[in-house]
Amino acid sequence: MYIIVVGGGNVGYGLALELQQLPDYEVTIVELSGSRASALRDELGEMVVHGDGSEIAFLEGVGARRAELLIAVTADDGANLVTAQVARHWFKIPRVITRVNDPRNEALFRKLGVDSIVSASDAVMAQIEATMPEHTLVPLMALESAGLRVVSMRVQAGSTAEGKALRDLTLPTGVLITIVITPDGALAPDGSTVLRHGDEIIAVIPREADETLRAMVTGAHPDDGRS
Amino acid sequence: MPQSFSGVHSILVPVDGSEASYRAVAVAAETAKRAKAHLHLIHVIEVPRSIPLDAPLEGELQRGEAYLERAEQIASEHGVSVEGDLVQARQAGHAVVDEGVERGVDAIILGIDYHRPFGRFELGRLPQYVLEHSPAQVWLIRYPAPDAPRR
Amino acid sequence: MRVVIMGCGRVGAGLATRLAAEQHHVTVLDTDAFAFRRLLPEFDGRRLVGSGTDDRMLVQAGIETADMFVAVASGDNRNILASQKAQSMYGVKVVVTRVKDPLRAELFGRLGLRTFSPTKVGIELAHDALFAPGGR
Structure with missing residues (x-):
């Protein structure tokens, strides 16, 4: 590219x-x-x-x-x-x-x-x-001093997050979902924003929340990398 | 053997098909033989940004091969066997310095032409860049221009 | 007509003076107060020191009620930015933009601005003059 x-x-x-x-x-x-x-x-x-x-x-x-x-x-x-x-x-x-x-x-x-x-x-x-669809979770930039990173991931069918409003999700502490990219465009989400299969989210998260959030959004289990 | 050769173990010569670059190859081969140094030759194909860096450029590749063949021939006449590399890059100077660093050469030998485009001597883009940026020694070989007025 | 002119160079000043003489209400903007020296003494419009890309200045210049906007400041990009603002944000009906680069003038002409390129016009004029009959 x-x-x-x-x-x-x-x-x-x-x-x-x-x-x-x-x-x-x-x-x-x-x-x-x-x-x-x-x-x-x-x-x-x-x-x-x-x-x-x-x-x-x-x-x-x-x-x-x-x-x-x-x-x-x-x-x-x-x-x-x-x-x-x-x-x-x-x-x-x-x-x-x-x-x-x-x-x-x-x-x-x-x-x-x-x-x-x-x-x-x-x-x-x-x-x-x-814009890189081949990755479901890409660590973007380690915001080192704060222990934060910006990640993007795509909501997968059958995941915990699919079909739920943000306010109904128990997100790991410190996770801030900043942008949701839907087929209709990007939006700044609030509690009522519902995540759909294929939506892309961009979030600022504490580094250790990576796996938990990925499990919720993509359905992948932290201990089960091969599936 | 002059003392200055003693530190030279590996030499890089960029070949662009000019007579000056072949003279540099001869000097480098002679030096390599005496100092028991390695000799590397490269030809850089400058690729414009409007096409991908790895675009197949048949004509340029063929020409580059021919330049390198002649350079290898010259080196072998001086008793040094060497195989040249073709490199595609956006800018020749940068590629030469990079190649030198990657191969850990301690001397780059450049043949330059006697060039006075606007009545003033000009070094040219590649020697200028290499002189400024190469961590290795840089030798410039310039013979008099064939039609240069004698003083 | 109410006209806002951005840039008080030779073209901006000349145009301002002429439009004012034609009884239009003219406001001239320039970042440099010294530029206003180019306005002829009979110019009776307003002069404002400030940038035409700055919303506050545009509003102060009366962009919200202007009928026409002309961008003839020195930079192509600033002229385009101010013009698109006048057209898209403030609804000015007639927007004329000087763009020196002929290609950019063509593109932004297609995108809805009335652009003109002094470079292109200059080339045409010089070319025509070269081949005009009656040379010695």
Whole structure:
């Protein structure tokens, strides 16, 4: 899978470090500032390219036509908005994730149908990982100091969680389900949200709650890895 | 044998089909023989980002094979038997430095052309990058340009 | 007509002066107060210092009741952001956007903005001038 990240600031850099470790992902990072680009290249190597990621001709050159995901995370909302629309409408990139810096711009981004709007790199990672159907449970980013991690998992048929409202589930202590992705789109759940087979949830959990939550959502038993 | 050869156990030479790169191969082979060092040759195919890195590039592969064959021939004329590698990368300089690090070479020998595109001498992108980033020794071999004015 | 103009460069200032002379109600926005020096003395519209991508400034400039919005600031992306805001969030009927990059101008034209590319226009004009009859 080929991914283009536009913006080599802290968020873009953080993403690059994460994505670099995933197998089968090819990543290009586009950075507008020459000095920043060369500093990034010293660390990340040839995945870093210096250029304007909102420019159509330039994106063409870095392979936008074969990209399956573009992530626009510059500090400039105008650049992000334009890049996202160029990605979607010119290059028809199937998935586009965009960072919105000024919360007042969020409504506009939504209205223009710009896919996903997030402000922090771990949330972006959560959304990327959520697009990997081959994994039912993917530890995303160990929030080391707090002993937390962000996980995504898909609700399986016959699991404890299937068909239940969140308020009726006895979740392990400290588990916070932050996003539920249904066939109709992503939503911020509340107690009345009912989990359906095939829904994807993204949760922040204490590390030790992994297995218990997985058992509830996917039906897999912690001691029974082979089934 | 000059003392500076004593630390050299393994040498890498990038081959791009230019006469300069073949001269570097000759120098490297001669050095390898005297220092009893290993010689590695690579040819880097630069793949544009618009296509996947591992895309099959028949023409480039064939050309690369031919370059390496000639380089291997030159090395063997100097008494060193060696087999070159073809590498596909986004940027040749980066690939050369990477290969050097991976193989733990302690010298990279580059042949450079006498190149004055705008009336000013230019080193070229690859030597520039390798000089800046390689942890190993870098030797530059430059012969006079065939038509260079004599002073 | 009530017109909000973002960017008081040569084009923005010239257009503002002309529209004001044509009896339209004009408000000009620029991030740099020094830019207003380009307005001719007879310009009787409003001038506001601030960014056209900033909602507070847009509202202050009267975007909610404006009939037209013109984005002729220096950056293509900022012009597009402000224009899409004017159109989608504030319901401005006529939105004109300067986009220097011809490809981006084409795309956002397709997406509903009235874009024009001075680069493209300049190339056409220069080309036509080269082959115009009557050269010496």
